Amino acid sequence: MKYILILLLSVFVSNAQIQKEQLDLMPWPQKIDLGTGTFALNKNFKVNITANPNSRIFIGATSFLRRLDNRTGLFLPQNFLTQINESPEAELQINCGSAGKIEINENESYELIVTSSKITLNAPNDLGALHGLETLLQLLQNNSTSYYFPTVSITDAPRFTWxxxxxxxxxxxxxxxxxxxxxxxxxxxxxxxxxxxxxxxxxxxxxxxxxxxxxxxxxxxxxxxxxxxxxxxxxxxxxxxxxxxxxxxxxxxxxxxxxxxxxxxxxxxxxxxxxxxxxxxxxxxxxxxxxxxxxxxxxxxxxxxxxxxxxxxxxxxxxxxxxxxxxxxxxxxxxxxxxxxxxxxxxxxxxxxxxxxxxxxxxxxxxxxxxxxxxxxxxxxxxxxxxxxxxxxxxxxxxxxxxxxxxxxxxxxxxxxxxxxxxxxxxxxxxxxxxxxxxxxxxxxxxxxxxxxxxxxxxxxxxxxxxxxxxxxxxxxxxxxxxxxxxxxxxxxxxxxxxxxxxxGITHIRNKEVILRNISNNQNTIALNDFSNVCEPLKNYKRNGGGKKYRMHSPLTLFADACTVDASDAIDFNFAVKKYLDNKNIENEVVVTNFFRKWIKMNTDLIIVSSNAPLVQPLLPLSQKLSEISEQLLLLIEKKQNSDKSKLNILIEQANIRNDADVELAVLSGIKLLL
Amino acid sequence: MKYILILLLSVFVSNAQIQKEQLDLMPWPQKIDLGTGTFALNKNFKVNITANPNSRIFIGATSFLRRLDNRTGLFLPQNFLTQINESPEAELQINCGSAGKIEINENESYELIVTSSKITLNAPNDLGALHGLETLLQLLQNNSTSYYFPTVSITDAPRFTWxxxxxxxxxxxxxxxxxxxxxxxxxxxxxxxxxxxxxxxxxxxxxxxxxxxxxxxxxxxxxxxxxxxxxxxxxxxxxxxxxxxxxxxxxxxxxxxxxxxxxxxxxxxxxxxxxxxxxxxxxxxxxxxxxxxxxxxxxxxxxxxxxxxxxxxxxxxxxxxxxxxxxxxxxxxxxxxxxxxxxxxxxxxxxxxxxxxxxxxxxxxxxxxxxxxxxxxxxxxxxxxxxxxxxxxxxxxxxxxxxxxxxxxxxxxxxxxxxxxxxxxxxxxxxxxxxxxxxxxxxxxxxxxxxxxxxxxxxxxxxxxxxxxxxxxxxxxxxxxxxxxxxxxxxxxxxxxxxxxxxxGITHIRNKEVILRNISNNQNTIALNDFSNVCEPLKNYKRNGGGKKYRMHSPLTLFADACTVDASDAIDFNFAVKKYLDNKNIENEVVVTNFFRKWIKMNTDLIIVSSNAPLVQPLLPLSQKLSEISEQLLLLIEKKQNSDKSKLNILIEQANIRNDADVELAVLSGIKLLL
Known part of the structure; x- marks a missing residue:
């Protein structure tokens, strides 16, 4: 019953008016007029191309269709688009006057109009039209059972040509x-x-x-x-x-x-x-x-x-x-x-x-x-x-x-x-x-x-x-x-x-998991993944220590290679700390302290994984420090113990020292705020 | 303290004699004589090539080194191998008399001898030597902190030439x-x-x-x-x-x-x-x-x-x-x-x-x-x-x-x-x-x-x-x-x-996760992953229903595409059932019933995910059936209730019918054994 309610709720939400802020467009277009209706996408959806472009737009529109059906699971009817005015009745009409030139200062503008029954993409040339198709893909919304576009009118062009x-x-x-x-x-x-x-x-x-x-x-x-x-x-x-x-x-x-x-x-x-x-x-x-x-x-x-x-x-x-x-x-x-x-x-x-x-x-x-x-x-x-x-x-x-x-x-x-x-x-x-x-x-x-x-x-x-x-x-x-x-x-x-x-086809997410599996020696990667979400590779070329540590044939399958900038849990933690310091209510406290509990457990799990994974060994000193800091902060926050701040400071300092994992803890700024 | 014990234990284990059965070699060599010692791999490890092969073995040995240091994180000193007898002192000596011909019935044999201080790979030509390098990579073992090869003598050649x-x-x-x-x-x-x-x-x-x-x-x-x-x-x-x-x-x-x-x-x-x-x-x-x-x-x-x-x-x-x-x-x-x-x-x-x-x-x-x-x-x-x-x-x-x-x-x-x-x-x-x-x-x-x-x-x-x-x-x-x-x-x-x-570079593991993320619409994929581990794509071309369902441009980013043959949890479950039926002790029972609890929870989670993921909808009827079967079987096994077997049989029959997910439940054989 609970789940039926959730389903109903989601249908309800989906029919509610989309706000501009809900759209995940990037880069953000120059002008968006959002309507209140929707264009429902179904398996008969077709594209038609008019005017006199070169082959570029046919390839682009075909690729648009494949990305759309791969994403939605709809079996769209059109295969390779090859001709002008092949499907005059199509729901999506692309009008691009001419073949764009691949050069600086070419016009790349486009206009995209979605009504409840028709989508029109106008551009002076196919380059603008390609941009418009990317925007359209980003506009796609869904409820629990189907996909749709919001009715909208967009006019767009780049700020810079390069x-x-x-x-x-x-x-x-x-x-x-x-x-x-x-x-x-x-x-x-x-x-x-x-x-x-x-x-x-x-x-x-x-x-x-x-x-x-x-x-x-x-x-x-x-x-x-x-x-x-x-x-x-x-x-x-x-x-x-x-x-x-x-x-x-x-x-x-x-x-x-x-x-x-x-x-x-x-x-x-x-x-x-x-x-x-x-x-x-x-x-x-x-x-x-x-x-x-x-x-x-x-x-x-x-x-x-x-x-x-x-x-x-x-x-x-x-x-x-x-x-x-x-x-x-x-x-x-x-x-x-x-x-x-x-x-x-x-x-x-x-x-x-x-x-x-x-x-x-x-x-x-x-x-x-x-x-x-x-x-x-x-x-x-x-x-x-x-x-x-x-x-x-x-x-x-x-x-x-x-x-x-x-x-x-x-x-x-x-x-x-x-x-x-x-x-x-x-x-x-x-x-x-x-x-x-x-x-x-x-x-x-x-x-x-x-x-x-x-x-x-x-x-x-x-x-x-x-x-x-x-x-x-x-x-x-x-x-x-x-x-x-x-x-x-x-x-x-x-x-x-x-x-x-x-x-x-970008591999930034999938290959992280490949690297962690290699580090784990095919063991469970949850703890490694958790740790990677609070660590970032050393910045400003520090990882390579003046160009001396890594040669061109050195392994780049290490923990630092799985880590990325803007470590996700670190962003969330640092944000949670600020919220907690603004208002020390129990909800805000729990969000922060749950991170500490997670990191203590994580360190324990990493030690277990390390017993069959030499590549995990270099991470242990840092995860151990984070675990100790977490324990001290739990005492400080939950037990209101006046824990030894100087000890904490020493721990933080130690966690800040260059380590063999070639990463830095991205949660230290939040941690310092708590002291 | 507990973890230090684990570490000690693992060092102890690693020094124990390796058994032939522990080696993960594939294809299994024709003859293996396993010694009792080990060759310790360290960061000074080098390769040397003698005799008169063509460039193939240099490329192969270079690739061997990169795979070895990518796997171990050792910064091995050699970059591109290009010359015969470049490092006569190297720990690994490759002797391949001549350049193999890429043709049927060419000699592909090799002999690999690992002692505690030296590795020798002999082959009549570089083709055999390449095979020997693959075997050597498969021989690599590790304890908690380092890597080694067992001492061994292998002679090997293929049964078939094609x-x-x-x-x-x-x-x-x-x-x-x-x-x-x-x-x-x-x-x-x-x-x-x-x-x-x-x-x-x-x-x-x-x-x-x-x-x-x-x-x-x-x-x-x-x-x-x-x-x-x-x-x-x-x-x-x-x-x-x-x-x-x-x-x-x-x-x-x-x-x-x-x-x-x-x-x-x-x-x-x-x-x-x-x-x-x-x-x-x-x-x-x-x-x-x-x-x-x-x-x-x-x-x-x-x-x-x-x-x-x-x-x-x-x-x-x-x-x-x-x-x-x-x-x-x-x-x-x-x-x-x-x-x-x-x-x-x-x-x-x-x-x-x-x-x-x-x-x-x-x-x-x-x-x-x-x-x-x-x-x-x-x-x-x-x-x-x-x-x-x-x-x-x-x-x-x-x-x-x-x-x-x-x-x-x-x-x-x-x-x-x-x-x-x-x-x-x-x-x-x-x-x-x-x-x-x-x-x-x-x-x-x-x-x-x-x-x-x-x-x-x-x-x-x-x-x-x-x-x-x-x-x-x-x-x-x-x-x-x-x-x-x-x-x-x-x-x-x-x-x-x-x-x-x-x-x-094989993508069979990483791309499964890509497909599941797409299906989930970027939500948590744990339940989807659990479900994929008990489902297999329809066999014998049934998925394509006489070639009529999928055209060459139809989406192949669906749940059936994430599923594989030999679904991992299904293998484990079917094995656990047999073990339980052999001996109905509480340990064996819990292994089986935990699967049922997992699948009931999984179904619940899938419903939640589905509220924002249309591609999950086609899976729900089947996961619902598995959940209902699991509930019935829990009653049967744990409560010793004489549950309604005819109802169970109907559920199983329904779970066997072709579904929109184009998959089959690979756990039905084990389930049927329980009735």
């Missing part, structure tokens, strides 16, 4: 399947630029047919064939995504120089003395800008790489050249003197400027990390702003400087997701708004931003959980209105958004 | 990543033939450059490029696996004929009247063997396909041609009369014989499903035996007939894993042993067997759970001695083996 994700495929190679599923997730979040970091000290990852040594000697066999590159570019195009390749030069060139040491800057011209790097860090290996062979080889590379990427941009890296090899090579010093170069920056600008015509030949614009922004650099270059507080600059400082100096610019400072910082950090990245003093012309030069996923500690197994769901918040920052910035709303919507990313 | 897995990439396209991870799992189970079903009524999946219409009109855009084929063949080669392509002709040809209707057998020559099929089943579409253009086109196809596959075998299908189009085409009937063909089999033999020289040109032998075995068929052909009881034949009948008739033959009857039959069914497939009456020469013609994974109901999301872990049992049947057949030992070892398949 909404990117960079994936580093050099430090750890990321196979085609990893890239494709992340392109799908990007499309779901209306992101439109995939920046592909293809070469660095740890590996050269793109086949160059004329220069096979690059992959023979620079990749350990892990690279993309040109066919695979084309396949991914096509796959991205079908999802409305521009691919920007990056070949990082003149620094970060160990892998390139392992193949062609003769264009390196070592005094002996480096023959045989460069090698692929297997640690993290910044290396000396740098191309020789004074050697004509350098440009000859680069031109051969560009001549093969550029035609693979139809987009207008080519990223040449240009970052973190320490100049040491240049400084210690007398021939290069002589060259600089002769040319009256005041320092390594002048030499690098000289080098960069030589690249521009090579790229121009292929109608490509040069893009580079902000180090390329020197006095003499061409204003045609796009400046990729990445440095900030860690590098002694103000947040957004380089972005503003670039815009004021006349450069188009893209922001990644504040969007380095490999730093393992909280979603709030990225969501509240205000640099894009610090443009009060910019002229409209200068403002227009800020194209947008990019999440940057460096892969020193990211493998195909764990990379999705490093990118997602935090990148969804970055996508919203770049798409939605500046004043869409409520953290509670973000957290709430993210629960659904993160779950739905599984639908497009 | 140990295959067929994957149907036509019904549902299976992307490169799916194929690669399954090749890795095959290698882990010492399987050596990947049979790739590339064309059928539902899709043509291989690029033919000279005939682009095949994929333009026959694939809906889902096909392998020739570069991808080459990549997979190379990947398989690196793992010691032969790839056998299949182009299914003259029947199963709807997709081919959708592109080239002019070589079909329809009266009107079919122009425009063939289409890719979107349902399961057997279709009429068949090539016209009387049309010279047919052979011209096939030759063009073979000329492109054969060079992609260096192996000696080419599978031409040849199955399930119903002959209807031939029968109703007067021109074809006339041709048969003129040639004095007695029926469709003669015409098909005529067709098949025309293929042999086309394949011979590329040094390929023709292989086909058993229907090709007609009186006039060349004895060079390899007969793939698949029919059995369901087709009115005795198990193994065709295999014996083929061997007696002078054909080399491979068995798939009894290994159709898409039938969703229990692991015991496949493990106890005795057909390979029914050779008592065969001469040694005839016996030698039985090359081995193949698990057959047809994909009408298998997508990239669920296919791994259809293939694994059952195919591991088939691998053992084909590798190990005939008398290795203890089911309890199989089940016991499989718990570890199945878990370790995650290590090579």
């Amino acid at each position: 909404r990117g994700l960079m994936i580093d495929a050099s430090r750890h190679f990321q196979p085609v399947a990893v890239i494709k599923r992340n392109l799908d997730a990007m499309a779901a979040m209306k992101m439109n630029v995939f920046h592909w970091h293809l070469a660095d000290d740890q590996g050269w990852r793109i086949q160059i047919k004329k220069l096979p040594k690059l992959t023979d000697l620079g990749s350990n066999g892990n690279f993309y064939s040109q066919e695979e590159i084309k396949d991914i570019v096509r796959y991205a195009d079908e999802r409305g995504i521009l691919v920007v390749p990056e070949i990082d030069i003149p620094g970060h060139a160990s892998a390139l120089l392992a193949a062609y040491p003769e264009i390196g800057s070592k005094v002996d011209n480096g023959i045989g003395s460069y090698a692929i790097q297997t640690n993290s860090g910044i290396y000396n290996a740098v191309l020789d800008p004074t050697n004509p062979k350098t440009y000859q080889l680069l031109e051969e590379i560009f001549d093969e790489v550029c035609p693979l990427f139809p987009g207008a941009y080519f990223h040449i890296g240009g970052d973190e050249n320490n100049g040491k090899e240049w400084a210690s090579n007398p021939r290069i010093q002589e060259f600089m003197k002769k040319n009256k170069f005041s320092g390594k920056h002048d030499l690098q600008t000289y080098f960069n400027m030589k690249l521009i015509p090579m790229l121009k030949k292929h109608s490509k614009k040069l893009m580079g990390w902000e180090e390329i922004m020197t006095d003499n650099m061409s204003k045609d270059a796009i400046i990729h702003a990445w440095r900030g507080v860690n590098e002694g600059l103000q947040p957004g400082e380089s972005l503003i400087k670039a815009a004021k100096s006349g450069y188009n610019t893209v922001l990644s400072n504040g969007f380095y997701i490999d730093l393992m910082l909280s979603i709030a950090t990225h969501y509240q990245n205000e640099s894009l708004s610090k443009n009060a003093l910019l002229s409209p012309e200068e403002k227009a030069r800020i194209l947008g931003g990019e999440a940057a996923m460096w892969s020193e500690l990211a493998t195909p197994l764990n990379i999705d959980s490093r990118i997602w769901p935090r990148t969804a918040a970055i996508a919203e920052r770049l798409w939605s209105n500046e004043n869409v910035n409520d953290l509670q709303s973000l957290y709430k919507r993210l629960k659904t958004i993160s779950f739905r990313l599984e639908e497009v | 140990r295959g897995l067929m994957i149907d990439a036509s019904r549902h396209f299976q992307p490169v990543a799916v194929i690669k991870r399954n090749l890795d799992a095959m290698a882990a189970m010492k399987m050596n033939v990947f049979h790739w079903h590339l064309a059928d009524d539902q899709g043509w999946r291989i690029q033919i450059k000279k005939l682009p219409k095949l994929t333009d009109l026959g694939s809906n855009g889902n096909f392998y490029s020739q570069e991808e084929i080459k990549d997979i063949v190379r990947y398989a080669d690196e793992r010691g696996i032969l790839v056998v392509p299949e182009i299914d002709i003259p029947g199963h040809a709807s997709a081919l004929l959708a592109a080239y209707p002019e070589i079909g057998s329809k009266v009107d020559n079919g122009i425009g009247s063939y289409a890719i099929q979107t349902n399961s089943g057997i279709y009429n579409a068949v090539l016209d063997p009387t049309n010279p253009k047919t052979y011209q086109l096939l030759e063009e196809i073979f000329d492109e396909v054969c060079p992609l596959f260096p192996g000696a075998y080419f599978h031409i299908g040849g199955d399930e041609n119903n002959g209807k189009e031939w029968a109703s085409n007067p021109r074809i009937q006339e041709f048969m009369k003129k040639n004095k063909f007695s029926g469709k089999h003669d015409l098909q033999t005529y067709f098949n014989m025309k293929l042999i020289p086309m394949l011979k040109k590329h040094s390929k032998k023709l292989m086909g499903w058993e229907e090709i075995m007609t009186d006039n068929m060349s004895k060079d052909a390899i007969i793939h035996a698949w029919r059995g009881v369901n087709e009115g034949l005795q198990p193994g009948e065709s295999l014996i007939k083929a061997a007696k008739s002078g054909y080399n033959t491979v068995l798939s009857n009894g290994f159709y894993i898409d039938l969703m039959l229990s692991i015991a069914t496949h493990y106890q497939n005795e057909s390979l042993s029914k050779n008592a009456l065969l001469s040694p020469e005839e016996k030698a013609r039985i090359l081995g067997g193949e698990a057959a994974m047809w994909s009408e109901l298998a997508t990239p999301l669920n296919i791994d759970s259809r293939i694994w872990p059952r195919t591991a049992a088939i691998a053992e049947r084909l590798w190990s001695n005939e008398n290795v057949n203890d089911l309890q030992s199989l089940y016991k070892r499989l718990k570890t083996i199945s878990f370790r398949l995650e290590e090579v």
Whole structure:
């Protein structure tokens, strides 16, 4: 009887008016007018496409149908959509006038109108229509037995034209399947630029047919064939995504120089003395800008790489050249003197400027990390702003400087997701708004931003959980209105958004369980899972201890790899503590003390699991500390014992020390509040 | 204190002598001499390779190291192994005389000797060495803090030379990543033939450059490029696996004929009247063997396909041609009369014989499903035996007939894993042993067997759970001695083996959770998981109700897709019932009754979940029945009430009726025993 009541109640709830706040949309659209009715989804639901788009919308609409029936279990009738006006009677009408161009500043707007009997999606081109389909999927609601859309009218368009994700495929190679599923997730979040970091000290990852040594000697066999590159570019195009390749030069060139040491800057011209790097860090290996062979080889590379990427941009890296090899090579010093170069920056600008015509030949614009922004650099270059507080600059400082100096610019400072910082950090990245003093012309030069996923500690197994769901918040920052910035709303919507990313193949949830099963040695993972929900990987590259702990072939199947930023129980606990301190009633107290009981039990269970699981051993000191802290706090709160606060403080301090698990307790802030 | 005791205890246990029965090896080696000591694995562990193999063993040994450090968390020092005698002092010495050939009847033996200070792996070639590395990985043991190998001496070689897995990439396209991870799992189970079903009524999946219409009109855009084929063949080669392509002709040809209707057998020559099929089943579409253009086109196809596959075998299908189009085409009937063909089999033999020289040109032998075995068929052909009881034949009948008739033959009857039959069914497939009456020469013609994974109901999301872990049992049947057949030992070892398949990327465990999360609409999945552990998908193609329920684009994200054969709780429950009936003591009773309490609670929880999850609704009638049966049985057992058995029988009968969840309760056999 009780359950019948629940059922009835839920039917009742489902018929109640949906509030805008209930919608789990991300990025949040520019304008939503919510009606009071519903459009009921049933198994006869069909899609029709009109106007004159390219094949992109047929692929997108087919994929929309498959995601809809996979999610709902409805056996929708349409298979592959292939023709215009195939089903004029269809409930969903997609009108997209023309084929969108995969380029910056293309119109990506759309209008979505759901009435109780019809859904209309209008867009000037298929790119907007694809965005509209993602919004429609996010609008889907259900009661206990069926699915429906709320009646609504949405008009939407992005705030910034450049909404990117960079994936580093050099430090750890990321196979085609990893890239494709992340392109799908990007499309779901209306992101439109995939920046592909293809070469660095740890590996050269793109086949160059004329220069096979690059992959023979620079990749350990892990690279993309040109066919695979084309396949991914096509796959991205079908999802409305521009691919920007990056070949990082003149620094970060160990892998390139392992193949062609003769264009390196070592005094002996480096023959045989460069090698692929297997640690993290910044290396000396740098191309020789004074050697004509350098440009000859680069031109051969560009001549093969550029035609693979139809987009207008080519990223040449240009970052973190320490100049040491240049400084210690007398021939290069002589060259600089002769040319009256005041320092390594002048030499690098000289080098960069030589690249521009090579790229121009292929109608490509040069893009580079902000180090390329020197006095003499061409204003045609796009400046990729990445440095900030860690590098002694103000947040957004380089972005503003670039815009004021006349450069188009893209922001990644504040969007380095490999730093393992909280979603709030990225969501509240205000640099894009610090443009009060910019002229409209200068403002227009800020194209947008990019999440940057460096892969020193990211493998195909764990990379999705490093990118997602935090990148969804970055996508919203770049798409939605500046004043869409409520953290509670973000957290709430993210629960659904993160779950739905599984639908497009993102493995952030499932692979966590794989890692925990491995750690547990196939035992029960409940305690490990509980512990992972209060621990976060060490932040700001601390996990890798100056790049010395993990080499590129070190295991990344450890507890820290199962843990993620924004540990879920930690968020809940820290929130519960604040609520309890606001009002020390018994309900609020129990919520807090139940966490302590859970952690005491968890520690006990972890000890049991550890008896047959060596990989659990490194976690025990920390879980033991948490258990002891919990016991003390239970005494303090429940028994009102004036427990020994200094003992507690010592425990907390000990829990704060770097441990062999390479994680930090994310509940310490809440715990400290209780003292 | 309690936990310190547990720890001490476990250290004590770990130092105890390992028994052979404790080893989770699969397939079980031919000869094992277990010592009493251990080889301790530590972070300095290295591998050295001697003799003169090809690059295969370097790739394999590198992968061995990565799996070892991913599993143990040890930071092993070696990165990519590339040279012979790189680390002569290494603890593991691999000696493999030469490069193995990827062909049938190649020597795959190895010898593995573990002493307390050294591990030696000897093999005549690198193929045997790769198998030895898999055995070594399976030998790894641990105590609470560290890892070790038992001292042991193993000599091993396969019983059959053909140990295959067929994957149907036509019904549902299976992307490169799916194929690669399954090749890795095959290698882990010492399987050596990947049979790739590339064309059928539902899709043509291989690029033919000279005939682009095949994929333009026959694939809906889902096909392998020739570069991808080459990549997979190379990947398989690196793992010691032969790839056998299949182009299914003259029947199963709807997709081919959708592109080239002019070589079909329809009266009107079919122009425009063939289409890719979107349902399961057997279709009429068949090539016209009387049309010279047919052979011209096939030759063009073979000329492109054969060079992609260096192996000696080419599978031409040849199955399930119903002959209807031939029968109703007067021109074809006339041709048969003129040639004095007695029926469709003669015409098909005529067709098949025309293929042999086309394949011979590329040094390929023709292989086909058993229907090709007609009186006039060349004895060079390899007969793939698949029919059995369901087709009115005795198990193994065709295999014996083929061997007696002078054909080399491979068995798939009894290994159709898409039938969703229990692991015991496949493990106890005795057909390979029914050779008592065969001469040694005839016996030698039985090359081995193949698990057959047809994909009408298998997508990239669920296919791994259809293939694994059952195919591991088939691998053992084909590798190990005939008398290795203890089911309890199989089940016991499989718990570890199945878990370790995650290590090579198999998704059977993780994707189950993905499907359940989708069904639950992101709610708690405990009850759904409990229910999935007593339910199995309908068997023998009943799920698809004569091929009519599911089309190729229907959702396969349903409860039945999360369920697997050999439902784990059902096995435990049915076993517990037998134990209880043998001895009705209170311990045995509680084990049984706890299941009933669990299922009553589960049903309650499912109802709660269903209030926000339409996909749970179809499960409720069945879980409700199980709950009611459980209540009745609790009364019967605990209260010794003479409960109404006829009521129970009716409930059980009702639980046996086909339901909308497309699953069956796997606990009914145990329940019936209790009555």
